[in-house]
Amino acid sequence: DEAQRKSIGNQTGGRVFLFLETVDFAGDHAAMLEKGIEFREAPRFEPYGTVAVFADLHGNLWDLIQPKR
16 A cells, blocks of 8 residues: 555664675675675674675665674
């Protein structure tokens, strides 16, 4: 129904709830940018690893993340 369609991409009120883990953050980030994926922020370096938020086709927010090893 229409109410369900309106909630697509907004199930979490604009918060990240999906995670894509990588072992090559720089390479994957560059490839995703090249393919037109919309990143909502520049990569940042956190104590737990490198991360940047991107949106999928439906507006769901994901973390592209390379954990520190």
